[in-house]
Amino acid sequence: MAIIIEKLGGNNRQVKHYRFAQPSVSIGRGYDNDIRLDDPYVGAEHAVIEQDTEGRIYIRDSQSLNGIHVNGKQQQQAELSKDDVVVLGKTRLRIFDSAEQVEPALRLSVIESRLTILSHWRFTLLLAFVYALALTYQTYLHTFVEFDVGKMLPRLVSELLILSVWPLLFGLLSRLQKQDARLASQYSILLLVVLVGMGLSLVSQWLKFNFAQFAAWNGVELTVMGVLFFSLLWLTLLIAFHQPTYRRNRIALGCTFLLIACLMGWQEIKQADFSPRPNYQFVLLPYSYAINDGVSTEAFVEGLASTYQKTAASRSKD
């Protein structure tokens, strides 16, 4: 049995912690107190905290100028429990018995221990280099005049700066929570996801080239995008904050659904709008990427009937 006094910062997070085995503790700005608060609004002898034999804790005002506020209410004397916030001058305290239970420990995520490699700056730089190479090569393949590497540099820098928004934002948020920013890990995860995304888009090009007729492409694409975004957000949260797994799952899932819903809504709006131009995406790859020769002219022309039917059906819709 002992008196625990926590000094609180904004957000009610603990900034300092005291433990007293004696039954009475004095608080004030004077040098004689058990706890000395360096707060000009606190009196020299401001308050006394006492614990009785059954463990109950009381606070008593020592006729201070600004008094004691318990949960926002001025009190001469009050019994305190763990949830009460006591304010002396401008200092916020929480006072309770040491017998109070702490919350059970969070289980360390298995993934977290495997992510240690991400926290090495050397690994991050390697990823950034791979990303820069991939981007340069892609640009080279889309340049149809003389390719100038010098012109590529500003583009690379700006792309990396744009990408930096995500890790810097979460780094800042975790600093605000008094935790490490762990920027190397944040950068590594983002770059990994971006590289995986680039790889997947190549796969999707191949699929669209060969199986353009498959009607559910849009759904597949959205699902894959959702999974990718979920992974990114989940891992980012894991690194940025200390939070229970169920909470992280919920936040990541919620944000992913929101994103997918926005994308789907946007597509719906675009489709419902009248457009005098056709809306299609044409993927073209050399013959070596084709899985077969496609259909004959006769089969192609016959197959067009379904598109006539679809458009004829949309006559009556609006």
Place this chain on the structure above:
Amino acid sequence: MLISLLGSVASMPLLAEENAKDVFGHYQPALFQIRMIEVESGNKSSIGSGFQVSADGLIVTNYHVISDSVFYREKYRIEYLTHTGETGPLTLQHIDVVNDLALVRRESDGTEFFPLAANLPAQGDNIFSLGNPHDLGMIVVPGTYNGLKKSSFNQKIHFTGSINPGMSGGPTVNASGQVVGVNVATAGNQIGFLVPLAPLQALVKRAQDRLPDSFLDEIQRQLIVNQERLLSPFIQAPWPMASLGQAKVAGEVVDFLPCWGDSNANDKNARYLTVQKRCRLDEEIFLNQRLRTGTLELEYEWLTSNKLSSTAFYNLYEQGMQSAGPGNNAGKENITNYQCQQQRVTNAQSMKLRFVFCTRAYKDFDQLFDVLILGASYGQAQQGLISHFTLAGVTQQMSQAFTHRFVEAMAWQ
């Protein structure tokens, strides 16, 4: 405009001036301004000209002058205005959308009318276009008959003289005051176009026929007949082939489809060569303010490069495939959105092609579609052929048959 008009009148021979005066004076009671009246406001929303062709009140004008009353029957009515300022209602009798003509009737006692000429004039003859440009009052514009427009599908008279907005639907007469054509369009500086005698005579002859039950159905019928005439040369036989770079594409199937060529051979910076051939029917059928149809476009582009890698070349090639658009104007009220499908095809010439095919349906006409196709060959690493056509206002059956010929009319040399 006024100055140039006076100038041209002054430079005409004396005889022509005399004739113009006579013709104008004599037939003025048979000339009308045709006005579309917006029912709600009671004011005119557009104007054109028209002329009487029979003693019992038949008046000829352009279809495009009265098109609003066909598509929006509740919203508009047709009225005439005589040279003395009298107005009265007109009822629509018959239309010819392909030649842009309409026959209307007025219930009135005016018996003055223009006789139709028996034959077209000789090239170089003086003829006179009558009408009411920009609502300025009836005028007469002397000009020269310059024959039928060369290699056109639906023939028009080439008139050297100014035809201005508002003169549409007015008659063009020869020196004896007989109608030889109907003012319809201008191609700018002193080049005007007239609907020739034949369709005009055919329309006037139809005055005895029963009125169509529905003008929209009638339009659809006329469009289908016109499209059959236009497309049957393309559908009946395989197309002659002509070379474009290393590829072979459609040659001249019909003489009324003018083609233009281009290439980037003089571009020193380009690391590829592109050669293009574009053919376009240079006439279209006006249905209403926001809807044109009857167009036909046929385009090919051959690309090659020995400086780009195969992947880069295909990226370049792919960029050329993203922006297909329709050949005709159409608005939301008249047409649906495009629906597309994509397919890889190997044609009988073993050319490997990938196509996107898109079509949209006309809301007012249950058998008509606009169709476009865009294709790319993908069998060769360093060269490619982009092929494209658009058809407007066609039936499914005709456009599918056309597509079949189009796909087959491509090969490597």
